Amino acid sequence: MGKIIIKTPEQIEGIRQSSKLAAKTLDFAEQFVKAGVNTEFIDDKIEEFILSHGAIPATKGYNGYPKSSCISLNNVICHGIPSKKTILKEGDILNIDITTILNGYFGDTSRMFTVGEVTPVANELIDTAWHCLDLGIEQVKPGNRFGNIGFVISRYAKAKGFSVVYEFCGHGVGIEFHEEPQVDHASRRNTGPEMKPGMTFTIEPMINQGKPKAVIDKNDGWTARTIDNQLSAQFEHTILVTETGYEVLTDVHDEYEIT
Secondary structure, three states: OOOOOOOOHHHHHHHHHHHHHHHHHHHHHHHHOOOOOEHHHHHHHHHHHHHHOOEEEOOOOHHHOOOOOEEEEOOEEEOOOOOOOOEOOOOOEEEEEEEEEEOOEEEEEEEEEEOOOOOHHHHHHHHHHHHHHHHHHHOOOOOOEOHHHHHHHHHHHHHOOOEEOOOOOEEEOOOOOOEEEEEOOOOOOOOOOEOOOOOEEEEOOEEEOOOOOEEEOOOOOOOEEEOOOOOEEEOEEEEEEOOOOEEEOOOOOOOOOOO
């Protein structure tokens, strides 16, 4: 394992500004999430918005990824590639994942959206994924271990009858797109590195309706689907460890107090 970067106040402010832009981009994208719209159109709008705010989309060209966001529908866990062929329809659930680079700093966030009326199980899955993120964030404070994030997430998801994807995880972010540490969403209690003030990372639990395993699309090499074609849901925030707790850097709706 590499070294976890402790950010300086100047770096933290840069990451904070990029994180806020990423979250505002999700707010902007919401107006286009409706039946009949293709996901490439949404991605084009996202790219325009990011560029117009003096930033660039981190995903575009990253290890060959072709688009400015990831848009993952229904049974797609993550890394869904926006496409003209993928047209939203009534009852769909989808995750939009955006990472911005603003003045050299990265901010990373995702959230779920719904198209019209969705099934009760889809609503319950989305609510569970959101609560899992909240539970993970509550574990963030100096001296705590990263494994406790995954411990509380997996315990809650399983109690709700769902499973936690273990093949993808959260990660350090800010100076680079992906840094140390790896933030697992299913882990043993009191394991992993110790959290320290100045660390920035994502928590992004992916919760499946059925089995936890993912299958990567052989054609595009990116799209990760549930192995049993059941639904998946995910939320993601970029978090800063403060001197006494946490700050959710991608929170633009004042949903979390700074602790």
